[in-house]
Amino acid sequence: MYIDIVPNRKSPPAILLRESVRDGKKVVKRTIANLSSLSLEQAQLIRQILKGEPLVAPEACFDIVNSKAHGDVDALLLTMRKLGFNNLIASRSSKERDRVVAMVASRILNPESKLAFSRSWENSTLGETLGIEDTREDDLYAAMDWLYERQDTIEKKLAKRHLSPGDHVLYDLSSSYVEGKQCPLGKRGYSRDQKKGKLQVNYGLLTDGRGCPVSLSVFPGNTSDATTFLPQVERVQNDFGLESVILAGDRGMISEVQLNVLRERPGVDWITALKSGAIRKLCDEQAIQLALFDERNLFEFTHADFPGERLIACHNPELAYHRRKTRASLLEATTAALTKVQGMVKKGTLKGADKIGLRTGRVINQYKMAKHFKLDITETTFSFAIDAESVRKEADLDGLYVIRSSLKKEKRTANNIVLDYKLHILAHCEHQILPSVNTYSYPL
Template sequence: MVGPAGNRCRDLVQALIVSRILDPASNLATARALSPDTATSGIGERLGLGEIDEDEFYAALDWLNEHQSAIETALAKRHLQGGTRALYDVSSSYLEGRYCPLAARRYSRDGNPGKLQFTYSRLHAPDGCPVALEVFAGNTGDPAPLSAQVDMLKQRFRFDRVVLVGDSSMITEARLREDIKPAGLDWITALRAPAIQALVAGGRLQLTLFDERIMAAITLSDFPGERLIVCRNPDLASERCRRRSELLEATERQLARIKAAVGRPRDPLHGTAVIALKVGAVLNRHEMAQHFELDITDAGCRFTRKKDVIDAEAATDDLYVIRTSLGAACLDDADTVRS
């Protein structure tokens, strides 16, 4: 699938793949480990590579890049068929260096906030086999790469019916409206917590529905042609309650320090803008702004918890909602309730 037998670049790519799995290292270290005079394994001999220069690896990677589309098409024919589910995800990695044209500053999933990042999207078959990958600039938002994947599925792979599966940060309302629905693709995603709370507050999702069941499929006029799979999970509620309590307490401790700084007799913190800036930094750090009532003046700072907001949020802690365009035939395990 990578290339014809006997092709030097193909053999080098195969060696890189094997080495990456067994003993990951830089191209220079890998070249030395596979060359006969400095070999630390039998991979180079087994593949008949002979003497290897690290520049050959870079040339082989350029060759592989030119053949990426053909390889992905071959993988799609083998692992994806019309009507199958395509698992889609977006991730990022940091870079050691400064000269990559795609490198940009962004939130680091690797926990290296000082490093430049690049973003990549991955398309997998239902069994987890990678089928396609595309790299984007490091400051690209999670939903943006989805447009490229939709185009690839419909145009390059020529699939009539594909179900995209992704979380709510990738398959957003905008992507549904602008990319997925116009392309005629089916999809499975999830509702965010505020949307679930709005359904409960508006009476369109009644919690008594789960007195005798933990899962149900419902249809609502707000989501025409769609189905919502509502699940109840007490363990999820316990975890969310624990996390919210910890964040509330951490926020209150830091707000109390600001309040003490405002009220101290010597060199007090004063000025509405200055105090608000420090309070805002605390609330943003813990994402707790919606949970507190604030009263900030030039010489004062008071805060209290919004009990009604916290209680309303806690009421839906044990709920999560899957949103899908798939019909009832795909949802046999759920009781169906129409409203």
């Protein structure tokens, strides 16, 4: 049905309610009702209704005075309550606890500084839902001080929730660079952010075997990985009450010095990996041969240099391919750069052994390929060649790594030890990229 308005020359138009029907091969109009007594405005409204069009646009019915986001706030706070997050922070409700919950929720919903957070309450229902809409910046910093005093209690609750005797524990150290000069922990050290010349603050993350955080420790920026490890062992056994535990760390974290201490501690087993020098020695002694690897690309063996330990050699073909490709591109780039230096020496624009050495050193250090090149520098000449034997020896180790562990076979199979170490690597990667996925987490 539709409204048909038929104009009349000397009288008002006829307003007819009609429908179209087929009569044989023809389509004819059939009048259902004469609505000529209606005004044109009324006829137009009926026409809109018959077409399924709204009579009034929804936005024309309301004046939007204010709006706040609520759905994401409600969903997140409900999830936090189900996880027992509020009771984890403090068993009793308080303004400080609600402010901490709000800051964590805000970090998830819309990461921003504490000052910006305190000024954005009106954009969502987070503040009024938690009853802290009158909170200011200083209140947030005071809540953080209150939270810091509760850190030990909270971490013990987390350990009780996530760790049990004999569990697998992961530990890794990362860092953030510091802007400013007033931070007492800010020291010049290894920059994982590749921010040379910046002060650093290190932080160690202790997690369960799944990578779920349990404890966080902060150290001066010049603290090495290995020196932070043993205090974590003490914390796990003494503060968290775990008499037996399996600790996993990379070769830089668990050094030989730490292993000597761990061997004397009852209830502590460990998983780490050999450094490339030790792997090279095992390959030279034929203790590791590619023919020994099974279909899983691993095999277990023992060696006199590592008494009482289980050694598990692993070969990763994809990693081997990646390292070969990377090395080839770096050798090519270094060769091209050294060729330019060689041309400068031949033209006489670069003279003197010291100046030539400085220029070539800059190139070698940029690509970190010094071990693969033989250099011959005099006052007026410069020549170089790729050390094929050095390249071959490094290529023999491509994709090869050896995991070492104190775990007995009845506690863990070789395959499980490899999986445990890979979990540590995954946790390490997540820890390293944590700041990069959220630019608000650094600099400090």
